[in-house]
Amino acid sequence: DAGVIQSPRHEVTEMGQEVTLRCKPISGHNSLFWYRQTMMRGLELLIYFNNNVPIDDSGMPEDRFSAKMPNASFSTLKIQPSEPRDSAVYFCASRRAEGNSPLHFGNGTRLTVT
Amino acid sequence: DQQVKQNSPSLSVQEGRISILNCDYTNSMFDYFLWYKKYPAEGPTFLISISSIKDKNEDGRFTVFLNKSAKHLSLHIVPSQPGDSAVYFCAASDSGAGSYQLTFGKGTKLSVIP
Numbered sequence: 001d002a003g004v005i006q007s008p009r010h011e012v013t014e015m016g017q018e019v020t021l022r023c024k025p026i027s028g029h030n031s032l033f034w035y036r037q038t039m040m041r042g043l044e045l046l047i048y049f050n051n052n053v054p055i056d057d058s059g060m061p062e063d064r065f066s067a068k069m070p071n072a073s074f075s076t077l078k079i080q081p082s083e084p085r086d087s088a089v090y091f092c093a094s095r096r097a098e099g100n101s102p103l104h105f106g107n108g109t110r111l112t113v114t
Numbered sequence: 115d116q117q118v119k120q121n122s123p124s125l126s127v128q129e130g131r132i133s134i135l136n137c138d139y140t141n142s143m144f145d146y147f148l149w150y151k152k153y154p155a156e157g158p159t160f161l162i163s164i165s166s167i168k169d170k171n172e173d174g175r176f177t178v179f180l181n182k183s184a185k186h187l188s189l190h191i192v193p194s195q196p197g198d199s200a201v202y203f204c205a206a207s208d209s210g211a212g213s214y215q216l217t218f219g220k221g222t223k224l225s226v227i228p
Contacts, residue, residue: 043158048215056215091157100214102148103216105157
């Protein structure tokens, strides 16, 4: 089991640039979540998908943020244009949508916007 | 408004002694609780969980206690080992809502001193 794979591990970009974060969930997991971690707010849920369909995106901070899941093995989180306040660690997580099976997290992407 | 609170940002414990990490919640609809452990530069990993129908769940050195009337849960680690040094996150969900949105606390950094 390869676990949840995120890329890149680190991203440094200038304000105004487009940023795309990528995630490959664990095979067989049909729910996928994007979280953001900051010192001030801790771990916040941005959006989650069930069977590739976005269910709740109420945590997405602004229209600059968008997420897609074109198939069961790939998801992207895009920020366009990026701003310094978007600097954070972004985690992707997946789970089987059965009962209370736990979330499995990737190792995150540390985003720095200068 | 934080629905899940971990009021101690850090905790230091001597190796071999008991570590007690605390968590309070405000949402009475929460009925499933989890603890995650996080090492630097890695994603959170699931540690132990408890349903609101129980007041205790044990897994090896780790025990979670739930006090529903006080809206409080705690994680006990005994005996503590240096490898337990990590950030511990408490999380909660309302399984009746039909989703699996975890609300996380901000974490407690545990340091186990050899």
